[in-house]
Amino acid sequence: MKKTMLLGATALLAIGAQAQTINYTALQDAFGQPVTTSVTGKPQVAADAPAALHIITAADIRATGLDNLPDILARVGGIDLLRWGAGGVDIGMRGYNQPNSPRLLVLLNGRQVYSDHYALVNWSTIPVQLSEIKQIEVVKGPVGAIYGFNAVAGVINIITQNPLYDTDGTATARIGNNGTREIGLSKNLKVSEGFGLRFSAGYKEQDEFSQGAITAVERSRLLDPESSYVAIGALGQLTDSIQAGLELTRSKMKQTDITATNGLYGDDYLTKSAKFDLVGDAGDAGLISFTAYRNWLDFEYFGIGKSDVTTSVVQLSDLIQIGTDHTVKISGEYRRNSMGRFPAPGATISYDVWALAGMWDWRLTDKLSFTTAVRSDWLDLNYSGAASPPYVASDFDRTISKFSVNSGLVYKATDVDTLRATYGLANQLPSILELGGFYLPTVTAAGIFASAGNPSIKPSKVQSYELGYDRALAAINGGLHLSVFRQTTDDIKSFLGSDRSVVNGRPASIVINAGDSASWGFEAAFDGHATNGVRYGASYSWNDVNDDLTVNKAAIATRPVKFEGAAPRHKLQGNMGWSDGALSTDLNLSWQSKRTLLRPVTGGYGPFPIDGTWTGTASIGYQFETGTEVRFTASDFLHTETALGSKLETERRVYASVSQKF
């Protein structure tokens, strides 16, 4: 075995071709459109990707004038934003969103940045400056065969500039109402032809919103959001055929967040990460990539408890082009996730996942291509330490094996017309809290009553069938994009509720599978720009979600699970901007129809209707020849407060930014 690995490494070193990480800037310039690897793992121009893909470019980000990722993402058709407070946000896709939404995979340069205790995304902990983002690739729909367990609603892949190809630096200061104060700095430094460094750091604070339908107890828990981070990275050409990268990050934040049981709490997160990448050109044997990273998360929910999670991931893949028409990718992954029991300490729960995946891309004709990918995951659950009655140790002796599939046909009917038919099957792994990492014992007259995870919980199975049509519109330098899809979810998972289960003969409140859900959806979008600097676009999305739950049959719901009606059925937005290179303006207006969320009431959960609403953001900036930009932005400016969730209402924010390129 060792000999084989040594031979492989020697072969890699011996090949003369120069290995390169993807130079997104140069490729976009050459092909006249963004390039992605997010859909199949193979480099593709956006128009060829067998998925509903939306790429937010650096220019798009800059034009918005916005200061946070969720508000930028919410401009993409089919994306839903639930804002619980000034910092707490959940992003959902295609009609499925919920507090602590665990259906979304968010990556920063290929490293997962969602928090692995509940697979939720805490956007304030992502260690990146908006000014250093090269592009954000949004893949809508399940992509489990490429990414594994968490990519069930979609994938958001944030890609920063590459220190070997981009040398940008930006310092930003921002001040605004609601106590907004922010400073940030990012710089890529090309030390030599074959070695580059990346540095990025930021600090942000803001007052928490104050209006909204929250209880006095929840109001006492409010925290003003504050976040900071630092990230350093290096990328070097080790030999002609091998490129290596190293990245270290640390982020810290405190803010008010919603929990999976719809309660509002103050929390504190500390994240750290270390990542090592290796990419080697092995000639005819392909492009070999090796990535190893570890994420550390220390979290505390004030008034509940604290714990920590360590996630280690090792990935190895080989991307091989065979002849002129076939590309194959073979991948292996090992993942270990370990968490101290929360909130009652004294035990450790962990799992190991082994995965094997393959992707085959076949260009059948000049116009027709077929891609299929399969992945198999094997999970082995482990538990050590003090018992979690009523569970016994053998309850945690569990393995899960799941198979994921992504398949797509892309037909380029003409130079400007592309038709797409895709199928996806992904599995939503229970989070480590759901698998038993959550354990809260209460002493009662009848003995210990446990509120706990469930080591027997089943993964949710998500399937999607989609037809898409894209048309490039040369007359307006833009395009038209249409998608219609059907999505089903089997074995939805529900966190703790007021109903009771029986575990080993004793009553308990545990995580359960709570039935199924299915939806139809339609998305339409177009964009264009004129030579006089005017750019515009609009999108409309519709979804119709139907839950078939085994719980929540009475007037008062016992479980915090509800997708039907929880996301707006209709969302319409339009955008217009203009720039002459120095002065730039942007206006975005959005309307979404009513939605009904859940909120805690005596005995369970009651409906919380939110009326349909308009929101708007506007920005104007001036870029001086010195590289200094002054910008004013008003977000959610149509109302003093706008309900975008069931807790705190989103306040109108106005802020000024000064940035300097260097």
Add this chain to the structure above:
Amino acid sequence: MRDLRSPVRHGLLAGLLMPMLTWAGPALAAVDGPTATVAIKALNFLQPKPAKPTPVSLVVDSGHAATGDAVKSALGADVTAKVVEGAGDVSGAVAVIVIGSIDVSGKTTAGQLIIGDMACMEAGKCALAVERQPSGAAKYHVNTAALAKAGVSFDKNFQMLVTAH
């Protein structure tokens, strides 16, 4: 049974299907200035990477130097272009761009990338051709046999994005 003769539905079907049925494929135009400007972007992905400005020869039919000069003026500062007529010398050039109908495959040396129009690429006399699309996007067509014969290779990420023949 739904009425498939509905004017609205008929219009939608016509709008979607007619472009597919009537499309005649890419135009086989000669290399002009804008096309050459896009084509030389492929030099950024050559392995090993050539130094900039990269020497490029523009080969035109005898007596058509003005055509070559027009293309030369369209190229940016990343290349130093030289117009060569007919059987002129192309040695020292990293890339040879064929403007017109001349066959240069016999006079180039190993390591030189020959760029031409689609017909030249399909005939295997050129390794690379560019098809510019109305949307502003570009397609790079590569004759893999001609590329291998010339001893030229691209970065693998670029290689996987081109249309191979």
